[in-house]
Amino acid sequence: MMTAPYDPSTFEPKWQQFWEDNQVFKAKLEPGKPKYYCLIEFPYPSGAGLHVGHPRSNTALDIIARKRRMEGHNVLYPIGWDAFGLPTENFAIANHIHPAKVTRDNVNHFRAQLKRLGFSFDYSREVDTTDPAYYKWTQWIFLKFYEHGLAYKAEMPINWCPRCKIGLANEEVVGGACERCGHEVTHKVKNQWMLAITRYAQKLLDGLENLDFIEPVKAQQRNWIGRSEGCEVDFQIAGTDERLRIFTTRADTMFGATYMVLSPEHPMIEKLADRIHNIDELRKYREQAANKSDFERAEMQKDKTGVEIKGLMAINPATGQQIPLWISDYILMGYGTGAVMAVPGHDERDWEFARAFNLPIVEVVAGGDIEKEAYTDIDDGILVNSGLLNGMKVKDAQEAMMDHLEGLGISKRKVNFKLRDWVFSRQRYWGEPIPLVHCPDCGIVPLKEEDLPLLLPDVDSYEPTDSGESPLAAITEWVNVPCPTCGQPAQRETDTMPQWAGSSWYFLRYCDPHNTEEFASKEALDYWMPVDWYNGGMEHTTLHLLYSRFWHLFLHDLGLVSAPEPYKKRTSHGMILGENGEKMSKSRGNVINPDVLVDEIGADAFRVYEMFMGAFDQAIPWSMAGARGAKRFLDRVWRLQDMLDADNQSYSDSLRVLINQSIKKVGEDFERMKFNTAIAQMMTMVNEYYDKGHITAGDFKALLLLLSPVAPHMCEEIWQNQNFGGYIHQQPWPAFDEAFLVDDQVEIAVQVNGKVRMRMMVPSDMDKQTGEKELPNRPEVQEQTAGKQVIKCIYVPGRLLNLVVK
RNA sequence: GCCGGUGUGGUGGAAUGGCAGACGCGACGGACUCAAAAUCCGUUGGUAGCGAUACCGUGUCGGUUCAAGUCCGACCACCGGCACCA
16 A cells, blocks of 8 residues: 655644653653753744744754664753843834733744754753743852952943933944944943953863864864963153053063053053143043944054154163153053053064054064064064074073063063953843842842842833933832841842843753752752753854853852863854855845745755755755755655565665665764765665665664654654554664675775776775785786886775876 | 855765765756656766767865875965954
């Protein structure tokens, strides 16, 4: 009897219901059973709904999760919602709907969309960062930071739109202008909450050593943390007791320092204002700089701007000479000491600045032509014009100079980090309230644990206030509270936390999501943590991924989590582009909704296509035709049911070899995230089965087991149709037999001087020595080398024979 | 400017230094059909040749090697990120 045509809509919802009803994917804490924790970055539930980019990561780790279950692991594969954030807030403002309702609706939409794709999430562990039962613990962890002195206040610039009179996120600043009104964005200094991530810079760097993160992620985190070794040196300001401190990694070039540059915000300027002849000019320049972003200030191509500080000179401690002081906006107060010594002979930026302002350029390392350009490739150079360092190699000079300066008592070796502390407060509504009270007598007072969560109050308007304060500042009945310590009238902190807060620890909450006493029980954390495999986007490498490592390292130091690092392994997926090869976005009109795909080709085919379309870690344009090809492949698998014999043994040795090779390759490829080649291998199996015209149940089962993590619905359906016993998700992952991985004979290429001339069959177990001795004597090989002298012969077993002839 | 990534047929892509183009998509031809769709079977890097075959071919230019898409050096283009790494 012919099997009914492949129609996924007749069974995909059925199996989704079955898995749910039977709690097949519910993760249970079972000590003694090996656990495996798969994690994907929980989505931001935007109003636009799921697009085909989301499921790429989900499907990949769903394959791993399903494979691990078949391998006997107790798998935790959770899902949740990273739901605080700007788009929801802006939607709420525009449409006068409470952001909590917007979030609820979006989450329901997302969940329904995800469920149609058949992911093996444990939905009973869903977390939502905007749920008070969740953010209670986000607040609680913040208070731990505060208690331990890692949360502090500092003056920081925010983006400010003078027309809208609101603070803006970087996201809302487009080309230096306000996204809403187009007015030029300026900076406004605000007292902000900071988290001292820099105190963990070294630990965050060291921790990377032993983690199984893909190399680009490690490299990016290392570069972001940016450790550099050098020294701080004090330059005397001539005629004063003031010293100007700089940081340099190139003490060896100090004899070439012909001027210095300060950040326009450097405090020394105001301190010595009365000695500076052009102080007004400097203040004006500082004002202009304040309106630029750091990135604009850092732009290399732009023309160098700067102003000389007239009336002050510094003394170069190496040469003893007086050198001029300048300010320029490319020097940022936030890195190093906010001042540099300029060595124009050997630094490109300094060279250009010196040229632009006609400052002296001195060569201190021989070899370049400093008239034409800065000579920067100096690591193996020899010092000149450098007093005591003359004739030394750069590396030695560096050490010698640092020792010398230290001896003079004006320098200290110093390790500097590029990493900056984390601005942790936002003047927004839709975020976790910071649970602190400002008391005129007691100062800053944290809320007591029993008073958490501090709920977001209901408000009528979510707009930030025109003073730049959070909308919460306008709700006096919420703001005015008695001090938790002394009972005097006091005010609540009105800033909220950034969206990164909730996502910095959600993987811990998944371990024990309904706990009302702790953020998660020790037992659950000890069992499930660390995350065994975390997949996400490259764009989160230096923010979310680093922030969450920071939180975890901190909690570990407090003894609240056992694992030192949260994630054992980190991989990344590439972006899915629109059919036109451009980034998918509403404005480009090239967004593809997975619902449409489920309707047309089914969830399984969609999953197969997402995994087959190209290299997992690279950006790939979507192709509707390609997606239909995936459906065609599953259709061919489905119709194998009509070619089925009851036997278990393969019909030929070569087929048996193919199946064993496939079991090995598919398993290994899944682990290496080479899903595309794993699926290609399964397609090859199917093509082979069609060639034979009929297959055995044993061979068919092997294919279904390999395919089931990718196309779970169809594989369950066929397994049941054919009465193969039980459910396919309960079957063990297939094993291959080493003995059947190769045929007796294998075809190799025969090259003459590197060009392929013929092919021939050789025994597959022939080793290199035997091959090189015997194969050139074969008559068909001799034919190729007739009349020529063989001077060398290389045999690569099972691959090729190369004869070098004259 | 810095950091990271990517350049392979008409197209998405494959390839532990060892036969470039697996597996798809598209296209073309054939079978089935009254016809179409679906399906099945075949062909499909370029040039020359009826053909066996020959030569060329993985962004560019050099190098190492018996052998280079892969390793090394210099460069070009594109994509992503950025807080001038002092």
